[in-house]
Amino acid sequence: MTNESKIMTMKEAIGRFVHNGMTVYVSAVWANQASAAAHEIIRQGKKDLTFIESSPGEILDQMIGAGCVKRAILSWSANEAFGTGYRFRRAVEKGIIEVEDYSNFGLTAKLMAGAMGLPFMPILSQMGSSISEEKGFLGENKLRHVPCPFTGKKVTLISGINPEVSIIHCQRGDKEGNLQVWGSLFSMKWGALAGKTIIASVEEIVDTETIRRNPELTLLPGFRVSAVVHEPWGAHPGHVFGHYDDDRWFRYNYANFFADDDKKFKQFTDEWIYGVENRSEYVKHYIDKFGLGRLNRMKPKPFYSDPINYGSYSFDTLNMG
Amino acid sequence: MKYAEDYTLPELMIVACAREIRDRETVLIGVGLPLLGAMLAKRTHAPNSKMAYETGTFDSAPTRTPFSVVDPDLVPRAVHAGQLTDVMSLYLQRGFIDIGFIGGAQVDKYGNLNSTCIGNYNKPKVRFPGSGGAHDFGTFARRSLIVMVHEKRRFVSKCDYITTPGFLLGGDTRYEAGLPEGTGPAAVITTTGVFRFAADSKEMYLDSIHPGVTLESVRERVDWDLKLSPDLQVTEHPTKEQVCIVRELDPDGFFLRRAEYAKKIHLEAEKMGWH
Numbered sequence: 089m090t091n092e093s094k095i096m097t098m099k100e101a102i103g104r105f106v107h108n109g110m111t112v113y114v115s116a117v118w119a120n121q122a123s124a125a126a127h128e129i130i131r132q133g134k135k136d137l138t139f140i141e142s143s144p145g146e147i148l149d150q151m152i153g154a155g156c157v158k159r160a161i162l163s164w165s166a167n168e169a170f171g172t173g174y175r176f177r178r179a180v181e182k183g184i185i186e187v188e189d190y191s192n193f194g195l196t197a198k199l200m201a202g203a204m205g206l207p208f209m210p211i212l213s214q215m216g217s218s219i220s221e222e223k224g225f226l227g228e229n230k231l232r233h234v235p236c237p238f239t240g241k242k243v244t245l246i247s248g249i250n251p252e253v254s255i256i257h258c259q260r261g262d263k264e265g266n267l268q269v270w271g272s273l274f275s276m277k278w279g280a281l282a283g284k285t286i287i288a289s290v291e292e293i294v295d296t297e298t299i300r301r302n303p304e305l306t307l308l309p310g311f312r313v314s315a316v317v318h319e320p321w322g323a324h325p326g327h328v329f330g331h332y333d334d335d336r337w338f339r340y341n342y343a344n345f346f347a348d349d350d351k352k353f354k355q356f357t358d359e360w361i362y363g364v365e366n367r368s369e370y371v372k373h374y375i376d377k378f379g380l381g382r383l384n385r386m387k388p389k390p391f392y393s394d395p396i397n398y399g400s401y402s403f404d405t406l407n408m409g
Numbered sequence: 410m411k412y413a414e415d416y417t418l419p420e421l422m423i424v425a426c427a428r429e430i431r432d433r434e435t436v437l438i439g440v441g442l443p444l445l446g447a448m449l450a451k452r453t454h455a456p457n458s459k460m461a462y463e464t465g466t467f468d469s470a471p472t473r474t475p476f477s478v479v480d481p482d483l484v485p486r487a488v489h490a491g492q493l494t495d496v497m498s499l500y501l502q503r504g505f506i507d508i509g510f511i512g513g514a515q516v517d518k519y520g521n522l523n524s525t526c527i528g529n530y531n532k533p534k535v536r537f538p539g540s541g542g543a544h545d546f547g548t549f550a551r552r553s554l555i556v557m558v559h560e561k562r563r564f565v566s567k568c569d570y571i572t573t574p575g576f577l578l579g580g581d582t583r584y585e586a587g588l589p590e591g592t593g594p595a596a597v598i599t600t601t602g603v604f605r606f607a608a609d610s611k612e613m614y615l616d617s618i619h620p621g622v623t624l625e626s627v628r629e630r631v632d633w634d635l636k637l638s639p640d641l642q643v644t645e646h647p648t649k650e651q652v653c654i655v656r657e658l659d660p661d662g663f664f665l666r667r668a669e670y671a672k673k674i675h676l677e678a679e680k681m682g683w684h
Contacts, residue, residue, distance in 0.1 A: 118479040119464065142493065143541050164541035169440045169477040169663075173538065180526075180536040187536075189525060191544035192463055193497040200494060212502055213548040216574035216586035219540065222530040233587070242587035271484050272464040273492035327481045336476065340674050345684060378681055391485045 093263040094316045098366060101287045101315035102128045105253050109136045113199065113254040113279040114151075116144035118168065118334065119271055121326035122257040123147060124289050124319045124367040130154040131361060140251055142195045142275040145326075146342055149175040150361070152185060153353050159225055161188045161249070163195045170336075171343030175353065188224035190214065194231070194246055196275040201248030202282035208245040210236075215244060254283025257323045258307065259330060260298070261290040265313025268305040271329030277307055286312055289319035291331050321371045321383075332386040412646040418600055419665050420655050421619060422556065423449060424647040425598045426510065429554050433457045434507035435500070437546050440477045443510035443556055445658050448474060452654055461500060463542040465491040474658045497542070501549045504589065509546025509553045515568045516555060518613045518633050520575025520594035520606060522547065523568040530570055540572045547573035548588055552595035559599035561630045576611035583611070601627045603644055612636060617644040 096104075106112060106129060114129075115122050126147040129137075136158040139148055143164040151157050153175035166173040179185040190198065194214050201209035214220050214231055223230050229247050236243045256276055261267040267288050269276070280286055286308070293316070299306060322328075325335035325342070346356040364370045375383055399405075419442060426446025430436055432455040438447050447460055459468045462478040468488035469475075475483050484490045500506055513522035514537050524543055528534035547553045553573075557563060575594045576583045584590055593611070597604040602618040614636040615627060620643055628635055647655075655665075662670045678684045 117464075119481065162539065163544075164539040166538040168479065177536045181533060183532055186531070189530075189539050191540040192493060192542040193502070193545040196493050196497070211498075212587075212589070213545045215548070216577055216583060216588055217544060217572060218525070218530065218570040219544060219572065222570065224531060270490070271481065272462070272466045272479075272490045274464050274479070275493050277492055278494065329481055329484060333481060334476075337674060337677070340671075341678050341683065344671055345675065345678065377683070388481075 094265045094310070094313060095263050095293065096315050096317060098124055098128045098289065098317045098319060099132075101125075101317050102132055102134075105285050105287055105314060106132075106134055108134055110252040111138040111140060111249070113140050113251040113283055114144070114147060115256040115276045115279060116141045116147040117274040117276070118145055118326040119274060120257045120259075120269060120276060120328055121145070121147055121323045122255045122289060123324055123326060124257070124317070124322040124370075125255045125287065126151055127361045127367070127370070129156055130357070140195075140199070140249065141279060142192045145173070146339070146347075149173045149347060150357065152176055152179045153347075154357060154361070157185055159186045159188070161190070161195065161198075161226070163190050163192045167339070167343035167347060170340045171347065174347040186225045188226050188230060189219055189222075190231075190246070191219060192275070194219065194244075196278055197246045198249050199275060199278035199282040201246060202250040203278045206248055208247050210243045210245055212244065214246070215242065220244070249282060251283050253285045253287060254280045255287045256280045257289045257319070257328070259290065259328060260292040260294045261288055261316050262294055262296045262299050262310070263316065264296065265310035265316050266296065266299045267307045267310075267313065268299060268302065269307045270305055281308055281312070285314045287315045287317070288313055289317040289322040291320055291322065291328055293318050319367050322367055324371075330388070330390075333388055335386060411648050413649045413652040416647050416652045417665065418619070420652055421644065421647055422598055422600065423655050424651045425603055425644060426554065426556060427453065427651070428645070429552070429596060429598075430455045430458050430508060435459045435461060435505060437461050437463065437496070437501065437506050437509040437542070437550060438478065439463075439510060439512065439542060439546070441512060441556070442664065443554070444475060444477070445655060445664055447510070448658055449651060449654055453651065461496050461506065463493055463496055465493055465495050467491070467496065467500070474664075476663060497545055501545060504549065504551075506546075506550050507552060509550030510556060511543040511546050511553055511573055512556050513543070513572065515563055515565050516557060516597060517565055517568050517575070519577060519579050519611055520555065520597065520613060521568050521571045521577065522555060522573040522575060523570045524572045525570045527569050544573045547575070547594070549592060551592055553593065555594055555597040557597065557599050559601040559627070559630055561632065564631045566632045576606065579611045580609070601630065605638070607636070614638055615641060617642040619644045620646060
């Protein structure tokens with residue numbers, strides 16, 4: 089059983105595991121953002137999703153614009169330093185989506201509680217603010233302030249969450265779903281582990297021996313993972329450490345010239361989401377339109393960390409007799 | 410002559426941000442001008458300051474100016490690449506971060522900040538991005554530094570929503586609400602001047618006014634009876650060296666020449682038949 093391959097296409101993974109009305113975590117904070125998965129969710133026309141992520145960028149903006157999202161639990165959303173998240177903003181102002189706001193720490197603590205199997209996580213922020221006073225669709229289940237049972241001092245309890253599906257993008261994984269990432273992870277570890285079902289796209293499929301030589305890079309072991317999708321450029325226009333930089337030009341274009349206007353937004357989604365079958369067609373379209381040079385320019389020169397020595401142990405090294 | 414004669418208002422604000430940072434301090438940064446301010450401080454009077462980012466990166470050594478906290482260049486050569494909860498709990502919540510830079514759409518006279526919405530929370534007239542890490546920075550940093558454009562609609566008597574707590578209702582109300590002692594807003598750096606907070610009442614006052622700005626125009630843009638420092642100064646001009654470094658940090662105008670930058674992007678996209 090454990091050696092059974094979990095490798096499948098994105099179409100199959102989203103079709104099998106993501107259903108209307110579910111609560112879904114999607115890694116969407118630019119580093120290792122699951123763009124390919126989000127686009128497939130849009131193509132399959134999933135509806136009424138509750139989306140959770142700490143500070144989602146254009147992925148959430150596009151999923152909202154395409155009508156997939158009913159509710160969002162987040163702490164921040166915009167097209168990052170490049171512009172307002174117009175789809176997000178309008179949908180909230182028009183009452184098309186409902187929002188529940190935490191801070192970045194509060195939101196990540198919520199995922200952390202879920203990931204650890206705890207009903208809540210105690211933290212010391214969210215006090216003295218409207219984050220604690222104003223409740224959205226979670227109502228009284230959003231958070232509570234209680235006196236610490238030991239000191240009597242005020243503590244915030246953030247209710248935990250276990251999304252039905254968590255979707256992330258990683259540098260590499262094997263066919264069993266052992267997943268490895270490096271770089272700065274933002275909320276991704278807790279977002280992934282909180283999920284009941286986990287789907288991962290990876291830049292590279294490697295053999296299990298490669299995973300075993302670098303066990304500290306493992307975000308989560310394969311027994312937690314249901315689907316692995318081989319998806320090079322799966323985070324574009326976000327970045328993946330060691331693989332490609334941010335596509336600032338593409339991103340700035342979306343934020344400033346397509347997101348704001350209904351017709352332009354439709355033009356964007358028709359071209360980059362509905363107009364392609366999958367991520368490899370998306371990449372092909374990018375090359376056809378802008379040239380291979382423009383794509384390859386985003387690949388950074390290698391900057392290797394030094395190999396570390398774990399040591400190889402045997403009965404002999406135990407120093408007995 | 411040490412001082413620059415030719416500089417822009419955003420450049421003055423960046424320098425004002427930099428001047429708040431002392432050497433060896435730990436600084437948490439979000440997006441925008443403070444990022445340039447922190448980089449400037451590090452290259453001038455605070456070479457041993459350490460920058461932390463909520464992405465989980467600590468003491469980065471970027472080779473280019475990061476466009477934001479998620480710039481991948483913040484990771485190679487950093488001292489630590491961790492995750493959000495590392496920075497937010499192990500450093501920030503424990504009280505080890507000196508400075509947190511935050512922005513907002515509205516601020517009131519006790520330094521409470523709104524970056525979430527105008528109008529009713531559940532059916533807002535205008536929705537902004539939301540807290541991000543700002544609430545946590547403003548809760549736990551020893552000194553939070555607020556950076557804003559100064560307009561009348563932004564300096565309000567009451568925020569529509571308090572995203573990041575300042576001194577709440579003044580006096581000790583911040584600490585009575587459970588926020589840690591020895592924390593709170595230290596300055597508001599704006600397009601008209603630099604504001605600070607009175608030691609006891611915690612009410613905001615004008616501490617320095619930018620060169621060329623009149624007191625009347627500052628007062629006009631504040632929705633309460635603004636107090637002034639008895640020792641009101643004109644904001645120190647940037648030095649030639651500071652202006653020179655700020656311009657080096659923003660070679661393509663991404664931060665400081667937005668219109669020009671947008672035009673360049675548009676023209677290139679047009680050339681490729683995309684717009």
